[in-house]
Amino acid sequence: MDVVHSHCCGLDVHKKNVVACVLTPGQNGRPAKEIRTFGTMTDDLLQLADWLVQYGCTHVAMESTGVYWKPIHNLLEGQFTLVLVNAQHFKQVPGRKSDVRDCEWLATLLRHGLVRASFVPEKPQRELRELTRYRAALIRERTAEVNRLQKTLEGANIKLAAVASEITGVSARQMLTAMIGGETDPTLLAAMARGKLKRKIPVLERALRGQFGAHQRFLVEQQLAHLDELDARVAAVSAHIAEQLRPHEATLARLESIPGVGRRTAEVIAAEVGLDVRRFPTEKHLAAWAGMAPGQHESAGKRKSGKTRKGSPWLRSALVEAARAAARTKGTYAAAQYHRIAGRRGAKRAAVAVGHSLLVASYHMLDKGMAYEELGGQYFDERDRTEVVRRCKQRIEKLGYHVTLEALPAAA
Numbered sequence: 001m002d003v004v005h006s007h008c009c010g011l012d013v014h015k016k017n018v019v020a021c022v023l024t025p026g027q028n029g030r031p032a033k034e035i036r037t038f039g040t041m042t043d044d045l046l047q048l049a050d051w052l053v054q055y056g057c058t059h060v061a062m063e064s065t066g067v068y069w070k071p072i073h074n075l076l077e078g079q080f081t082l083v084l085v086n087a088q089h090f091k092q093v094p095g096r097k098s099d100v101r102d103c104e105w106l107a108t109l110l111r112h113g114l115v116r117a118s119f120v121p122e123k124p125q126r127e128l129r130e131l132t133r134y135r136a137a138l139i140r141e142r143t144a145e146v147n148r149l150q151k152t153l154e155g156a157n158i159k160l161a162a163v164a165s166e167i168t169g170v171s172a173r174q175m176l177t178a179m180i181g182g183e184t185d186p187t188l189l190a191a192m193a194r195g196k197l198k199r200k201i202p203v204l205e206r207a208l209r210g211q212f213g214a215h216q217r218f219l220v221e222q223q224l225a226h227l228d229e230l231d232a233r234v235a236a237v238s239a240h241i242a243e244q245l246r247p248h249e250a251t252l253a254r255l256e257s258i259p260g261v262g263r264r265t266a267e268v269i270a271a272e273v274g275l276d277v278r279r280f281p282t283e284k285h286l287a288a289w290a291g292m293a294p295g296q297h298e299s300a301g302k303r304k305s306g307k308t309r310k311g312s313p314w315l316r317s318a319l320v321e322a323a324r325a326a327a328r329t330k331g332t333y334a335a336a337q338y339h340r341i342a343g344r345r346g347a348k349r350a351a352v353a354v355g356h357s358l359l360v361a362s363y364h365m366l367d368k369g370m371a372y373e374e375l376g377g378q379y380f381d382e383r384d385r386t387e388v389v390r391r392c393k394q395r396i397e398k399l400g401y402h403v404t405l406e407a408l409p410a411a412a
Helices: 042-054 069-076 099-111 123-155 170-180 186-190 195-207 214-244 246-256 263-272 283-290 313-326 333-345 347-368 379-383 385-398
Strands: 008-013 017-025 031-039 059-063 081-085
Touching: 008 069, 008 099, 017 042, 017 099, 031 042, 031 099, 042 069, 059 069, 059 099, 069 081, 123 214, 123 263, 123 313, 170 186, 170 195, 170 214, 186 195, 214 246, 214 263, 246 263, 246 347, 263 313, 283 313, 283 347, 313 333, 313 347, 333 347, 333 379, 379 385
Parallel strands: 008 059, 059 081
Antiparallel strands: 008 017, 017 031
């Protein structure tokens, strides 16, 4: 096979050590091989860098093992061409598995150009990713704490969640604070309702009649305090993200014009995909990388499972959430697409399909700097008007009616 990179190195990365294999031109056309093990402390990795420079290494490949590749990437970035490889792309021969063989095999594949580099964004985007992902983790933790609060109330026979749509809303929060303070009269507690919840005061009085003991008061007080702390942390992280993205405010505003895409989703797209999408040749490459495109599995002329591949879970969850929000909008293409697919394939597949459409729209808006163009909720009917009319007429005739169609006069 042709040699693509004459001076290269493969790294088998672990938590406490890194096994490195350097391949350089040797005698009789066979590569010279040097293997050495380094620690993962900063000074150890700097020694690794000096060792690679000593052999004139130009390209370095490593497996994307958890987060253990990041310290190495941080210190070697800029000195060498780094290739981060998906573990599934260079599986070792079964029965010949060891750290030394892994780094040798990876170096050999790199030498002949047989490994494909994973997408690793620039450092500013990687830092933005850490912020948005940390915020997502905080929001998930907040959701878990709300669920724990709900369990505590159920254990005290307080059925507040059966009446109020949000047990951490203004009205519910005031009631819970009063209950922590020792108030037990359901009539007084229900009178604290605000807004639309006032219509449910009789039901609230029944829901707030329970057995709220001392230990429940303590638990609810701790859980509310934890929720306040998480809210403060989410707000602080969001403010920091907004400051990081302040120069791109106009671009984020365009993304927010997409139905279902709010500020947080726009920030996630900016962090996970980047605002420069030219690294993806087409929108199809981006959708496949994100795990939002149908999988391809065909054998013997038969199309088998089209399950989507694993992509970025952070981007995928944000897009699916945006798709479900878009499905509730009125008169939009996204809502029409969702209901069109949900009736045949189910809500989950419909959400993924709409999320794919939102990602494709984002790609073109970022690539061309254009605004979002709404196609409208009647797009699919207008696209194939004749077939829609024929199908509806046929269904009515099957019910025993004679159908005559007459076009409405055009609006003045």
